[in-house]
Amino acid sequence: MNLGELLQCCQYARRLYRHPDEVGCSTACIDMAVEVDWDGEFDPQNPKNWPSVKKWRMTLIVSCFALLSLLTSTMISLSTREIARSIDADDLLKVDLISSIFLLGIGFGPLVLGPISEINGRVRVLILGNLFFILWNTVSGFSHTVGQLTAFRLLSGFGGSAPLAIGGGLMSDLWQPEERGRALSIYTAGPLLGPAIGPIIGGYVTQHLSWRWIFWIVSIASSCFSILAISLLKETYAPKILSRKAKRLRLETGNTNLHTKYDDTDQTFYRLLKGNLVRPIKMISTQVIIQVLSLYMAVLYGIMYLVLFTFPILWTNTYRESVSTGSLNYISIGVGFTLGTHVGGRFNDWIYGKLKTRNHNVGTPEFRVALMVPGSVLLPIGLIWPNIGSAIFCMGTIMCFQGIQTYTIDAYPRYASSAISTLNVLRSLTGFAFPLFAPAMYDKLGNGVGNCILASVLIALAASVPALLWKYGSFLRKKSGYAAGDGN
Numbered sequence: 001m002n003l004g005e006l007l008q009c010c011q012y013a014r015r016l017y018r019h020p021d022e023v024g025c026s027t028a029c030i031d032m033a034v035e036v037d038w039d040g041e042f043d044p045q046n047p048k049n050w051p052s053v054k055k056w057r058m059t060l061i062v063s064c065f066a067l068l069s070l071l072t073s074t075m076i077s078l079s080t081r082e083i084a085r086s087i088d089a090d091d092l093l094k095v096d097l098i099s100s101i102f103l104l105g106i107g108f109g110p111l112v113l114g115p116i117s118e119i120n121g122r123v124r125v126l127i128l129g130n131l132f133f134i135l136w137n138t139v140s141g142f143s144h145t146v147g148q149l150t151a152f153r154l155l156s157g158f159g160g161s162a163p164l165a166i167g168g169g170l171m172s173d174l175w176q177p178e179e180r181g182r183a184l185s186i187y188t189a190g191p192l193l194g195p196a197i198g199p200i201i202g203g204y205v206t207q208h209l210s211w212r213w214i215f216w217i218v219s220i221a222s223s224c225f226s227i228l229a230i231s232l233l234k235e236t237y238a239p240k241i242l243s244r245k246a247k248r249l250r251l252e253t254g255n256t257n258l259h260t261k262y263d264d265t266d267q268t269f270y271r272l273l274k275g276n277l278v279r280p281i282k283m284i285s286t287q288v289i290i291q292v293l294s295l296y297m298a299v300l301y302g303i304m305y306l307v308l309f310t311f312p313i314l315w316t317n318t319y320r321e322s323v324s325t326g327s328l329n330y331i332s333i334g335v336g337f338t339l340g341t342h343v344g345g346r347f348n349d350w351i352y353g354k355l356k357t358r359n360h361n362v363g364t365p366e367f368r369v370a371l372m373v374p375g376s377v378l379l380p381i382g383l384i385w386p387n388i389g390s391a392i393f394c395m396g397t398i399m400c401f402q403g404i405q406t407y408t409i410d411a412y413p414r415y416a417s418s419a420i421s422t423l424n425v426l427r428s429l430t431g432f433a434f435p436l437f438a439p440a441m442y443d444k445l446g447n448g449v450g451n452c453i454l455a456s457v458l459i460a461l462a463a464s465v466p467a468l469l470w471k472y473g474s475f476l477r478k479k480s481g482y483a484a485g486d487g488n
Contacts, residue, residue, distance in 0.1 A: 036246040036260050045245070047173045047236040055174045058236060059183050061229045062163050062170055063190030065126065068222045069133050069160030070194030072153075072215065073102045074308050075202030079211040086211065087145055094146050096439070099309060100432045101150050105157020107428025110165035114421030115277050121240035122166040122173070122417075123233045129162025130226055134219050141215035161424070164191060168405060168420030172413045173236035177363050178353055180406050181371075185345025185398075188405065189337065192398055195308050196333040238262075279415060279482075280422040288476050289411060289469070290419060293404050294426040296465045300379070302430030303454055304397050307390060308333070309435035310442065314386060332387040336394030340375075344399040347371060348406060365410035366473040368403050369466045375399030376462030380455035407469065415482055 038046045047055070076083060080095045109129070117125040136156035143149035167187055175183045202214050235241055239262035250258050283290050311329060348371045355367040375396045382393025405420065412419040442450050 034255070034258055036242055036249060036258055038242075045241060047234075047238070047241070048176060050174070054234070055183075056186075057232060058170065058174060058234065059187050061232060062126065062167055063187045064225060065130055065190070065222075065229070066163035066167065066187075067190035067194040068218060068225060069130070069163065070106075070191045071198040071201070072137060072156065072160070072218050073106070073305075074099075074195040074198035075205075075214045075218070076211065077309050077311070078199050078203040079206040079214065082206055082211045083149075087143065087149060094150075096309075096436050098146065098149050098153060100305070100435045102153045102157040102160075103305065103428045103432040105154045105159075106161045106164065107425045107432065109158040109161030110417075110421030110424045111280050112277065113162050113165035114169070114417040115279055117166045117169060117237065117417050118239075118415070121235045121237045122170055123235050126162050126166055126233070127226070127230060129159050129165070130222065132156075132159030133162070134222050134226070135159070137215050137222070138219040141212040141219075164424055165421055166417055167191075168409050169417030170236055171405075172409045172416035173238065177410055178349060178356065180409060181348025181350075181352060181368075181402065182345040184406050184409070185341045185348065185402055188398060188401055189341040192337045192341075192394075192401070193334060195305070196330055196337055196394070199308070199311065199330045200328065279418045280425070283412075283415070283419060283482060284422045284425070287480055287482065289473065289480070290408075290422055292465055292468060293408060294423050296461050297401070297404050297423050298426040298430040299457060299461060300397055300400055301427035302434035303383075303458070304394070305431040306434040306438045306454075307393065310438050311390075314447070329387060332391045333394050336382075336391035337398050339391070340395035340398030340402075343395070344371060344375070344402045347374075347399075348402055363410075364474060365407050365477070366470055368407035368410060369470045369473070371403035371406075372400050372466045375403060376458070376466060379458045379462060383451040383455045383458075407473075411473075411477055412482055419482075 042049055044050070077099055080099060083098065084095045113125050113129055133156050136152050136159060140149060140152040140156060143152055171180055171184050171187060201217075202211075205211075205214050205217060235244075239260065242260040242262065246258050246260050250256055284294065308330075311333075348368065351370045352363065352367045355370070356363040359367075375398075378392050378396025379400070382389045382391070382396055404423070408419050408423060409416045445453070
């Protein structure tokens with residue numbers, strides 16, 4: 001007896017006797033172990049079969065959450081002097097720490113929130129994480145000491161990491177491999193455009209209101225968006241959806257042996273939580289693919305934030321521009337990210353489809369490496385000029401990010417949130433650390449020599465990482481206990 005026949009039997013029993021125990025089918029209903037799964041390949045409850053409008057809505061909502069939380073990572077970069085005077089901070093390193101400490105929370109938050117989303121689902125983690133962010137971001141505006149502002153920024157970063165923690169998993173839940181390139185380009189636009197436009201908003205808010213309103217405006221916007229989004233958010237994590245389905249069917253049929261393929265009857269919640277929290281550490285320790293991609297992404301992210309945080313020094317100190325005028329130079333960064341989003345998203349899916357067709361219609365994660373090649377070429381070129389170069393650099397950055405993240409999601413679909421969270425840790429550490437040493441580096445070496453050194457590092461990584469993954473990626477996945485095979 002399959003699940004459909006079992007349900008028909010129990011429904012008939014309920015109509016006649018109100019409970020399946022009272023008819024001959026009770027043995028099957030009560031004792032038969034049946035696996036609950038999707039109702040066929042085209043089950044409308046499967047998020048991958050949702051209407052495109054619904055899938056794009058979910059993608060855009062999470063991207064907007066990420067944009068709002070990452071706004072605050074750079075909004076105060078042009079306001080450090082005003083903040084230092086207001087809270088009596090005479091140590092420049094402490095002031096720089098206030099700016100970058102947010103990224104430390106962004107980095108370590110997904111280590112907890114990503115695995116938890118693989119237990120309790122994506123939506124709950126996103127909502128609670130965003131509420132945590134709003135709370136501490138609001139409190140940041142009331143700070144009166146360096147210690148208070150640093151601590152509150154760290155905590156708000158932890159909560160603000162929720163959309164980053166679940167984003168990779170959400171892409172895996174919703175989209176087929178041949179669709180993920182464009183979808184991921186829209187999702188990644190939020191967390192990358194946020195830091196680009198943050199200084200523009202922050203510069204004008206500081207000049208016309210107060211640096212404290214930088215935090216309060218973001219909290220107000222996040223609160224309003226949360227109220228709007230909560231009613232539109234739907235759970236996308238397959239194990240969670242199927243678990244709810246199995247629970248409902250157990251109540252309807254009286255069969256306590258209904259289960260999903262993801263259930264482990266011997267697993268307690270504590271052991272499940274412990275296993276999920278430890279998984280990112282195991283992945284970074286044992287997965288060569290994760291190690292290589294983490295290193296590459298960390299360098300890219302570190303240099304990107306180095307550019308973002310040193311822009312005020314360049315425009316306000318060297319070119320003597322006002323805070324608000326200097327902030328307008330960040331438009332070039334936004335242009336680069338926008339171009340990279342548009343070009344990278346289309347090229348990612350197009351080249352994946354072409355290579356899949358040539359490979360007897362079997363897709364592999366290694367097909368995502370193709371997008372990293374042009375992106376990697378643009379990176380060192382973009383470090384030559386301050387404005388045009390910044391646009392080129394940011395275009396290359398987002399194209400590489402898209403290639404790295406789609407590769408990771410395709411290679412680790414079951415544990416996409418944990419895998420992406422692992423990548424986020426190292427990249428956020430460099431995003432936190434690079435801006436701290438950047439002023440000293442440029443003071444000693446100058447902008448020209450300093451950027452040449454960074455470009456040399458990028459050239460070395462650009463020449464090795466894509467080649468390594470293209471040649472050995474399939475072999476490394478076959479040796480992994482976490483990665484998927486080809487065609488998944």
